Amino acid sequence: MFPWLYDTLFRAEWPWSMLRLFRYPFFCAMAAALTAFLLCVLATPFFARAFRRGGFWERTRHFSLLAVPAKRHVPTMGGAVIVGVAIASILLWCRLGDPQVWLLCGVAAFLAAVGCADDLRKIARGRGLSRGVKYAAAFAVAGAVTTFVCVPALSPFQNAEFRWAFYIPCVKEGFAAGALLVPFLILFLVYAVNAVNITDGMDGLAAVPVIFTGAVLGVMAYVLAEPEYVSYLLFFPSRVGGQTVYQTLPSMNIAVAAAALCGAMAGFLWHNAYPATVIMGDTGSLAVGGVLGTIAVLLKQEALFLLAGGVFLLETAASWAQDAVGLGIFGRRFFSRAPLHDALLLKGTGESKVTIRLWLLSALLAVLALITLKVR
Amino acid sequence: MGSLFWRCIREYLWRAAHARSAARVLAEAEAALAAGAPGRPERLAELRAYPWWEVRNAALKLTALETGGSADALLCGLLHDRTDVGIVRRNAAAALGARPASPASAAALRRGAADPYWEVRREAVWALARVDPRSEATFDALRAAARRERASQVRMALARALGATGNPEALEPLELLSTAASWLVRLQSAVALAELAAAVPAHRERVRAVLARMERSSEGLTGRMVLADRMAVLDALLDTERWPAAGAVASLYFSPGTPWTRQ
Numbered sequence: 001m002f003p004w005l006y007d008t009l010f011r012a013e014w015p016w017s018m019l020r021l022f023r024y025p026f027f028c029a030m031a032a033a034l035t036a037f038l039l040c041v042l043a044t045p046f047f048a049r050a051f052r053r054g055g056f057w058e059r060t061r062h063f064s065l066l067a068v069p070a071k072r073h074v075p076t077m078g079g080a081v082i083v084g085v086a087i088a089s090i091l092l093w094c095r096l097g098d099p100q101v102w103l104l105c106g107v108a109a110f111l112a113a114v115g116c117a118d119d120l121r122k123i124a125r126g127r128g129l130s131r132g133v134k135y136a137a138a139f140a141v142a143g144a145v146t147t148f149v150c151v152p153a154l155s156p157f158q159n160a161e162f163r164w165a166f167y168i169p170c171v172k173e174g175f176a177a178g179a180l181l182v183p184f185l186i187l188f189l190v191y192a193v194n195a196v197n198i199t200d201g202m203d204g205l206a207a208v209p210v211i212f213t214g215a216v217l218g219v220m221a222y223v224l225a226e227p228e229y230v231s232y233l234l235f236f237p238s239r240v241g242g243q244t245v246y247q248t249l250p251s252m253n254i255a256v257a258a259a260a261l262c263g264a265m266a267g268f269l270w271h272n273a274y275p276a277t278v279i280m281g282d283t284g285s286l287a288v289g290g291v292l293g294t295i296a297v298l299l300k301q302e303a304l305f306l307l308a309g310g311v312f313l314l315e316t317a318a319s320w321a322q323d324a325v326g327l328g329i330f331g332r333r334f335f336s337r338a339p340l341h342d343a344l345l346l347k348g349t350g351e352s353k354v355t356i357r358l359w360l361l362s363a364l365l366a367v368l369a370l371i372t373l374k375v376r
Numbered sequence: 377m378g379s380l381f382w383r384c385i386r387e388y389l390w391r392a393a394h395a396r397s398a399a400r401v402l403a404e405a406e407a408a409l410a411a412g413a414p415g416r417p418e419r420l421a422e423l424r425a426y427p428w429w430e431v432r433n434a435a436l437k438l439t440a441l442e443t444g445g446s447a448d449a450l451l452c453g454l455l456h457d458r459t460d461v462g463i464v465r466r467n468a469a470a471a472l473g474a475r476p477a478s479p480a481s482a483a484a485l486r487r488g489a490a491d492p493y494w495e496v497r498r499e500a501v502w503a504l505a506r507v508d509p510r511s512e513a514t515f516d517a518l519r520a521a522a523r524r525e526r527a528s529q530v531r532m533a534l535a536r537a538l539g540a541t542g543n544p545e546a547l548e549p550l551e552l553l554s555t556a557a558s559w560l561v562r563l564q565s566a567v568a569l570a571e572l573a574a575a576v577p578a579h580r581e582r583v584r585a586v587l588a589r590m591e592r593s594s595e596g597l598t599g600r601m602v603l604a605d606r607m608a609v610l611d612a613l614l615d616t617e618r619w620p621a622a623g624a625v626a627s628l629y630f631s632p633g634t635p636w637t638r639q
Contacts, residue, residue: 330384331429331461333495336529347528348558 003028003095025225025252029218032093032256033263039085040267044078048271048278051075056123074276077119079284082264083112086291089260094253100156100298101253103148104291107141111193111290115282128282135190138290142189145294146182156250156298162236168303169372172234188302192293195312197285198319198339202351203276205341207269208359209311210288211262212366216308217295218258219370221251224299234376236300254295261291274352308369311362315339380459384429391428398428405434414438424450429461436464440471448475452484455496466495473503482508486517494527501530505537515543522549528558535561539568542575547582554586 006022021027051057052075087105094101114137118128128134148154150163157163164181165174177184200206223229227248230236236247265288271277280288289312296305306313322338335343344354391398405423408415415438423435439450454460454468469488472481485507488500501521508514518541522534535553538546550572554565566587573583 327463329388330381331433331463332493333462336494336527346560348556348560348562350559 001092001094001096002031003093004097025222025255028093029222029256029259032089032260033266035092036085036089036260036263037267039088040081040264041270043085044081044268044271044278047081048075048078051077051278056119074279076123076279076281077116077283078268078272078278079112079115079280079282079287082268082280082284083108083287085267086257086260086264089263090257093260094256098250098253099148099154100250101257103145103298104254104257104294107145107290107294108287111137111141112283112287115284115286118286119281119283134194134286137286138190138193139186141193141290141294142186145189145297146185149185149297150182157300159238159247161238162247162300165300166302167236167300169307169369170375172237172376174236174300185297185302189290189293189297191316192296192305192312193286193289195309195316196289196292197282199312199315199341200280200285201339201341202345202355203274203279204269204272205355205358206280206285206288207265207272209309209362210265210292211269212362213292213305213309213312214258214262214265214295216366216369217292217299217301217305218255218262219373220299220301220304221249221255221258221295223373224249225252225255233373249299251299254298257291258295261288274355304369304372307372308366309362310365311358314361315341318343380461383459384461387427387429398431401426402428402431402434405431405438409434409437409441412441414441424454429464432460433464433467436467436471440475445478445480448472448478448481451475452480455484455488455500462493462495465491465493466499469496469499469503473499473506475507477507482511482514486513489517489521494530497521497525497527498530498533501533501537505533505540509537509540510542515541515546519545519549522553528556528561531556531558531561532564535564535568539571542572544572544576544579546572547576547579551586554589 002022006019010019010022052073056075056077057073087108090101090105096102114129114134118134122128149157152158152160152163155163161176162174164176164178166177166181166184167174196206196210199209223233224235225248227246230248231246234246236249237244238247239245268278268280268284272279292305292309296302316339318335318340319338321334326332326334336346337343341354341358345351401423414420420435420438423431424439426432426435436451436454439447439454451468451472455465455472457465465488469485472485475481482504485500485504488496489504491497491500501518504514504518514537518534518537522531522538525531525534531553535550538550538553547569550565550569554562554569556562556565569583569586573580
């Protein structure tokens, strides 16, 4: 909204020249992160108090072996604050004429609504929505985002060859995936929606990997929108008239949205750090995962997302190996418990130590992901 | 191991090809389980030999509903059938622990405590603490297991079982478990030591010293909170002249999460 106000209202003769700052995406991104952070820090306690008064805590969160009295009655659904604040900040600091902004807001709002229904059902009945309903919602979002990206009239990628290509870090040229890109994108988005949800099992555990992954994607979005950076870093080359040109993406608003998400998560972490006064629940984890996945698809950085969000991949892979392969095929458990953080906890490692180690791993993976900017 | 791997793959493919009939048979077994009626022995034998482990698992639970030595023998056989999947064998151990004790089942569980699959070992140890805690043979098996075991969940069960033996010699393996890296194992060892001190008054001072050392060394806030909570109870018990019955101390143990019949 602010960039639009600037475009509409600003006149060169006005004395407040600092308003020109609204024109710069970098400033908007930082302002979006700050706005979201402050709003989240300030708003979360009010919502947490209201949720606690309303009895909005999960009955089934802690398995009996590790149930700790101090952890009972921690209100859930804090994700509503994250999503609300992130959307507010995005609407304040992005250019609203960009359909990608509305796509991100729509994905966040839809998945937050599904997560909210799941959390409310857990509170009321002790059991959330069925796995089928949650997967249906994830597939619906994946279908919508894939349609947006692949249909020429909607797609932000105007070059058809580029639209159907798949890029991996450290490799300049894209692979022509053709129609295979559609099922890949759908499966990738379903994975992204679930990955944060699976990781969100301990106080503050999911928040920091989300911040790091969001920051990496935000940097990528910023870099990929600047022609100078793109040609210097040799992104998305294609041959036009015997010359190599480097494709830029209309991704400045995505950088602002990623910054807003990181700010909201950091603000939430203020209250969600161990011992948490509020947890995000499925309301937040599904939406945050969906938004991160959508950003990765809009930047053609799906593989980079898998690297930067390696903690999500590790947790999801452990969970999948245990449930689908171990119990589904071999009738045995590979780990004492899945996902990974529960197995480590049950092994006797302190909760805060498990959380901080996974944060450090996430930081390391984010650094590796950023290195791929130049190692190409 | 290799044959079990290929059996699982074959069964998975068979089930994928016969999804509808496998689901129907599983529903039949689960309905019988919900009704608490094992049904005809011939049908039960067919279900136990069914080429999909979930059906065999339900059939095992139906077998456990039957009384008598033949069911014991079947469960002992299932526990040691290394060609079957771990969950089925694990549930065989748990079912034996939930049945009245018999020499055959205790012997089978002692062997189960050395099984290669950790869930079978854990359930066998939990079951031994229930069906045959006081015999020398059980104590020897538990002491040997405590020395070699590395899986923290099995070590937790071992602490519980050693505490239940009431054997004065259990102090040494319990002291070993009380130095485990896992606070959960240390916690179970603490309760087991208190239970042992209740049974063997001569050990009280030594147990008090071990407990004091453990409280200082517990890692992580969650572990420390829970440990401090339980330690306060144990300290109160140690300070009283009248020691509670062993059963009262045992109530401080964490018990396994989900009942075996639901898995």
